[in-house]
Amino acid sequence: QKEVEQNSGPLSVPEGAIASLNCTYSDRGSQSFFWYRQYSGKSPELIMSIYSNGDKEDGRFTAQLNKASQYVSLLIRDSQPSDSATYLCAVRGTGFQKLVFGTGTRLLVSP
Amino acid sequence: DAGVIQSPRHEVTEMGQEVTLRCKPISGHDYLFWYRQTMMRGLELLIYFNNNVPIDDSGMPEDRFSAKMPNASFSTLKIQPSEPRDSAVYFCASSTGNQPQHFGDGTRLSIL
Numbered sequence: 102q103k104e105v106e107q108n109s110g111p112l113s114v115p116e117g118a119i120a121s122l123n124c125t126y127s128d129r130g131s132q133s134f135f136w137y138r139q140y141s142g143k144s145p146e147l148i149m150s151i152y153s154n155g156d157k158e159d160g161r162f163t164a165q166l167n168k169a170s171q172y173v174s175l176l177i178r179d180s181q182p183s184d185s186a187t188y189l190c191a192v193r194g195t196g197f198q199k200l201v202f203g204t205g206t207r208l209l210v211s212p
Numbered sequence: 213d214a215g216v217i218q219s220p221r222h223e224v225t226e227m228g229q230e231v232t233l234r235c236k237p238i239s240g241h242d243y244l245f246w247y248r249q250t251m252m253r254g255l256e257l258l259i260y261f262n263n264n265v266p267i268d269d270s271g272m273p274e275d276r277f278s279a280k281m282p283n284a285s286f287s288t289l290k291i292q293p294s295e296p297r298d299s300a301v302y303f304c305a306s307s308t309g310n311q312p313q314h315f316g317d318g319t320r321l322s323i324l
Binding site: 135137144189205 | 243268303310312313316317
């Protein structure tokens with residue numbers, strides 16, 4: 102079993118729709134959760150971090166965490182073609198600084 | 213503020229040559245990470261340092277790879293001798309405390 106799992110996609114949504122990206126993790130002791138966006142040929146860019154159960158909103162982005170279900174998601178409202186990228190879920194365990202990354206979900210937003 | 217700075221951006225070299233990748237972390241960050249990204253394996257952690265000391269090098273693929281951090285503002289990742297299967301994008305990232313990691317622009321390495 103992979104430590105952090107994501108559907109590789111591509112996830113295709115029309116412009117203006119809500120894109121929902123999901124991630125599950127295996128380490129119950131995980132404490133910190135991050136979403137990075139990576140455009141083709143570019144480096145990962147942090148877009149959201151979440152540390153406690155519930156929702157965290159930042160502009161068009163909402164991160165959702167459910168530790169009991171070991172599940173973290175990212176919602177993108179009013180999706181734009183510029184949101185087309187690969188979204189990487191990253192998880193950090195207790196007492197460790199290193200992140201474990203999922204393989205990423207490719208999102209395609211069509212005009 | 214300057215982000216993580218990596219050099220070179222691109223490196224093309226022949227098999228068997230020594231390759232040195234360089235990284236300058238964000239000032240004040242006490243953790244530095246080296247990653248490798250390929251289509252097949254995704255983003256893999258190779259090694260990370262805390263206060264210039266290597267903490268976990270379990271991701272270093274083999275003895276041909278070595279990393280150093282002589283001071284808080286500079287780290288190198290060396291491959292000697294290089295092989296075609298080392299071709300990948302190598303990222304450096306830095307962080308402090310419980311803050312997220314910030315990535316450099318990466319070095320795209322091609323071994324012919």
